Amino acid sequence: MDAIFRDLTAPQREAAGHIDGPLLILAGPGSGKTRVVTHRIAHLLQSGVRAHQILALTFTNKAADEMRSRVERLAPGQPVWLGTFHRFCAQQLRRYAPLVGLSENYSIYDMADAKQAMKRAIEAAEVSTSHTSPEQIAATISDAKNRLITAEMMTSQSSLRSGETIAARVYPVYQKQLLTANAVDFDDLLLHFARLLRENPEVRSELDRRLKYIMVDEYQDTNLAQYAIVRALSIDHPNLAVTGDPDQSIYGWRGADLNNILDFEKDYPNVKTVRLEQNYRSTPNILRVADQLIRHNRRRKQKDLFTDRPEGDPVVLRIYDDGYQEADDLADQIDAAIHGEGLRPSDFAVFCRMNALTRSLEHAFRRRGLPYQIVNGLEFYQRKEIKDLLAYLHLINNPSHDVALQRIINTPTRGVGAKTVSRLRDFADLHGIPMLEAARRVDEIESLAKRSATMVGHFVRLYDRLRVKATATIEDLLRYLIEETKFSEYLERTSVESDSNNPVANVDELINAAVEFDMQHAEDGSLDLYLEQVSLVSDIDAFEGSQDRVTLMTMHASKGLEFPRVFIIAVEDELLPHRRSRESEDQIEEERRLLFVGITRAQQWLQLSFCKSRSMRGVVRPVVASPFLTELPREDLRMVESEVKQNFFDDRHDGIDYPDSWDLPEIASDGAAEGDVDGTDVAPIDFDDVCQLPDDERDSGDRVRETAAKRLKKTIGAGSGLKTAADLLSAGEVPLAAYREGSQVRHPEYGDGTIVAVSGRGPKRSVRVRFADEETSFLIAYAAGDLALIDGAG
DNA sequence: TGGCCTATTTTTTTT
DNA sequence: AAATAGGCCA
Numbered sequence: 001m002d003a004i005f006r007d008l009t010a011p012q013r014e015a016a017g018h019i020d021g022p023l024l025i026l027a028g029p030g031s032g033k034t035r036v037v038t039h040r041i042a043h044l045l046q047s048g049v050r051a052h053q054i055l056a057l058t059f060t061n062k063a064a065d066e067m068r069s070r071v072e073r074l075a076p077g078q079p080v081w082l083g084t085f086h087r088f089c090a091q092q093l094r095r096y097a098p099l100v101g102l103s104e105n106y107s108i109y110d111m112a113d114a115k116q117a118m119k120r121a122i123e124a125a126e127v128s129t130s131h132t133s134p135e136q137i138a139a140t141i142s143d144a145k146n147r148l149i150t151a152e153m154m155t156s157q158s159s160l161r162s163g164e165t166i167a168a169r170v171y172p173v174y175q176k177q178l179l180t181a182n183a184v185d186f187d188d189l190l191l192h193f194a195r196l197l198r199e200n201p202e203v204r205s206e207l208d209r210r211l212k213y214i215m216v217d218e219y220q221d222t223n224l225a226q227y228a229i230v231r232a233l234s235i236d237h238p239n240l241a242v243t244g245d246p247d248q249s250i251y252g253w254r255g256a257d258l259n260n261i262l263d264f265e266k267d268y269p270n271v272k273t274v275r276l277e278q279n280y281r282s283t284p285n286i287l288r289v290a291d292q293l294i295r296h297n298r299r300r301k302q303k304d305l306f307t308d309r310p311e312g313d314p315v316v317l318r319i320y321d322d323g324y325q326e327a328d329d330l331a332d333q334i335d336a337a338i339h340g341e342g343l344r345p346s347d348f349a350v351f352c353r354m355n356a357l358t359r360s361l362e363h364a365f366r367r368r369g370l371p372y373q374i375v376n377g378l379e380f381y382q383r384k385e386i387k388d389l390l391a392y393l394h395l396i397n398n399p400s401h402d403v404a405l406q407r408i409i410n411t412p413t414r415g416v417g418a419k420t421v422s423r424l425r426d427f428a429d430l431h432g433i434p435m436l437e438a439a440r441r442v443d444e445i446e447s448l449a450k451r452s453a454t455m456v457g458h459f460v461r462l463y464d465r466l467r468v469k470a471t472a473t474i475e476d477l478l479r480y481l482i483e484e485t486k487f488s489e490y491l492e493r494t495s496v497e498s499d500s501n502n503p504v505a506n507v508d509e510l511i512n513a514a515v516e517f518d519m520q521h522a523e524d525g526s527l528d529l530y531l532e533q534v535s536l537v538s539d540i541d542a543f544e545g546s547q548d549r550v551t552l553m554t555m556h557a558s559k560g561l562e563f564p565r566v567f568i569i570a571v572e573d574e575l576l577p578h579r580r581s582r583e584s585e586d587q588i589e590e591e592r593r594l595l596f597v598g599i600t601r602a603q604q605w606l607q608l609s610f611c612k613s614r615s616m617r618g619v620v621r622p623v624v625a626s627p628f629l630t631e632l633p634r635e636d637l638r639m640v641e642s643e644v645k646q647n648f649f650d651d652r653h654d655g656i657d658y659p660d661s662w663d664l665p666e667i668a669s670d671g672a673a674e675g676d677v678d679g680t681d682v683a684p685i686d687f688d689d690v691c692q693l694p695d696d697e698r699d700s701g702d703r704v705r706e707t708a709a710k711r712l713k714k715t716i717g718a719g720s721g722l723k724t725a726a727d728l729l730s731a732g733e734v735p736l737a738a739y740r741e742g743s744q745v746r747h748p749e750y751g752d753g754t755i756v757a758v759s760g761r762g763p764k765r766s767v768r769v770r771f772a773d774e775e776t777s778f779l780i781a782y783a784a785g786d787l788a789l790i791d792g793a794g
Numbered sequence: 795t796g797g798c799c800t801a802t803t804t805t806t807t808t809t
Numbered sequence: 810a811a812a813t814a815g816g817c818c819a
Contacts, residue, residue: 059809060809061809084809085809086809087809111808111809186808186809187809189809190809250807251807251808251809253806253807253808254807254808254809353806353807354805354806354807355806355807356804356805356806356810356811359810359811410795410796413795413796415795415796416795417795417796418795418796419795420795451795452795536809537809554806554807554808555807556806556807556808557807557808575806578805578806578807579805579806580805580806581806581807590807594807615810616805616810617803617804617805617810617811618810618811619810
């Protein structure tokens with residue numbers, strides 16, 4: 001038997017041994033998927049396929065690195081191209097930049113950059129943002145890009161959904177601005193490349209021919225753009241192998257389309273499908289819990305997960321009073337296990353739904369001196385001082401990078417204020433030139449004070465001095481610019497240092513990283529490549545499996561990893577099915593998959609927990625347990641409640657009708673040996689009590705209305721001739737009562753509508769209006785003064 | 795213009 | 810609770 005296949009199971013071997021034609025590997029969690037993929041690559045190489053004919057696409061650098069090192073072990077010295085979708089596209093775009101209107105030194109805008117550009121585009125497009133936000137517009141445009149809809153297509157679309165109208169007007173302006181800046185955003189990397197392949201058949205067929213064997217990891221997470229790219233490269237040589245698991249699709253909000261994997265067998269004729277259902281990771285109980293949960297999903301391909309690992313401990317379902325107790329108890333449990341059972345910090349991971357939840361854990365861990373790492377990195381490259389320095393590099397590399405210019409033209413402060421910047425921007429917009437160019441022609445801007453012009457001149461000369469060094473090593477370049485800009489002095493002067501924020505140390509770390517880059521890229525190193533690399537790092541890439549630390553991360557970040565002991569915190573309603581994900585069944589299913597992903601990371605031991613109340617954003621709110629908990633097999637769970645410190649069962653919970661679905665079993669008691677804070681826990685509780693909340697506690701309507709109202713303040717009435725709420729109010733009539741359910745109203749921007757609900761009084765009085773295609777809330781007393789009553793109705 | 799203070803907003807997940 | 814935006818004054 002071939003050495004490559006020796007330690008593979010039959011289905012694994014079947015997949016790894018497949019050479020020509022499309023292949024679908026449905027791989028359950030912990031089924032040795034990476035091993036199959038890497039062994040397949042080794043087998044291809046052994047069968048005479050050349051390394052450069054193989055392309056393996058992943059979603060994170062981390063996954064790519066992992067595969068690279070394993071391929072290296074199996075087939076040393078073979079330069080197989082392994083990397084993320086985005087990096088692949090970025091590199092191809094570098095080659096073919098002119099075909100999409102870019103130059104090869106184009107920049108990649110990160111999210112903060114894109115946000116800045118978006119704001120500018122919204123301003124330039126002269127659209128009203130009174131009832132939408134830059135974020136929302138950005139999200140709509142991003143969504144369009146992921147669906148391969150270009151600005152032209154969106155603008156010419158006749159039937160736009162509400163919310164798309166404004167975005168459709170901003171989109172072309174934003175795109176033009178990016179082009180002027182010789183820049184792309186993340187979505188563009190995919191969109192541009194997909195378009196390039198479609199519009200240049202000769203490029204497409206050339207790449208198709210060259211990249212004969214393509215593999216895509218986590219195929220369930222691909223969006224339409226990625227689908228189109230893969231498809232375009234697999235027409236003449238459909239040797240496409242995809243691996244994935246519909247049950248682990250958790251990026252729908254980023255445009256991932258589950259249909260890509262569900263329909264793979266229809267898309268590619270003669271597919272060979274292999275199911276990897278044996279799990280080598282988790283104990284049977286953990287697997288049963290995961291399986292029971294995911295069975296509640298409809299959109300999936302049933303897999304029968306099994307394992308021959310021995311039974312382990314039941315999954316613990318623990319109930320805490322609040323987030324602080326939760327954090328403390330986790331820290332105590334981990335501490336006790338390290339000292340009592342000889343486990344290591346790196347054996348533990350804590351997952352949560354959102355990054356903000358790691359805060360209290362951090363405190364608890366720090367207090368006990370427990371080493372931990374938070375994997376929501378990106379943070380490093382988001383720090384102000386780092387972004388500032390990188391902005392210099394970006395501008396040096398690409399003089400059109402307007403976002404970078406605006407960031408640094410007055411950093412460190414050199415007397416170029418907001419006003420000057422906006423004049424430069426206007427001048428640049430007027431002439432369709434980059435802002436740096438406008439800065440060079442500062443003398444032509446008449447409205448500018450002489451002093452300001454001089455200061456801008458200083459900056460331009462500084463820039464030119466830096467620019468000369470563009471070909472130096474990154475380290476030298478950084479040191480030189482820090483010197484020239486007196487950046488250290490600036491930091492000393494302006495920044496406040498704390499134990500969680502040390503700007504000077506961060507700068508040192510950046511330089512260290514640059515030194516490393518310079519060494520690794522002694523041959524091919526370039527500013528271009530460096531910036532591409534730092535632009536495309538992700539949070540999970542920062543995860544250091546080798547460090548002996550407890551890992552704190554979101555469930556999204558946890559995909560692909562495994563840990564002996566896992567804690568999942570805040571398994572709570574409105575948080576685990578997140579409140580923003582409750583609009584459709586599809587979204588709920590994605591939330592369920594998210595929990596499934598979290599659970600299946602655990603090898604030996606797992607605890608799920610929720611709190612009775614949780615403090616978020618400064619306010620304490622009562623909490624309802626996640627409905628997903630009712631879907632778990634109770635015989636595999638052991639429920640434990642930690643000590644009740646206050647009387648939770650106060651009058652607030654009197655007289656509530658609990659739903660029938662909460663007939664969970666009685667809670668088992670827990671020996672103090674489990675490692676509780678003080679051993680005084682285990683008060684058996686009625687599970688129902690913590691699972692339901694009175695209606696008035698969960699109303700967030702006020703806030704929504706207020707926000708909408710404030711935005712509306714900015715809206716200027718269109719003078720319809722009708723008496724508006726503001727008119728009525730200032731005329732001293734008794735107007736507001738006329739705004740009642742059923743009243744017909746007219747809004748200058750939304751048009752005619754009907755009031756469907758009224759609430760609040762005084763300045764808080766608000767109405768909900770159903771317009772033709774959309775329902776919107778108004779605070780009529782002072783904010784929506786332009787909401788006019790139409791006579792005779794209501 | 796720039797720094798400091800206050801008011802407001804944040805609302806998931808991330809290449 | 811923390812970050813940001815806006816406003817005010819030197």
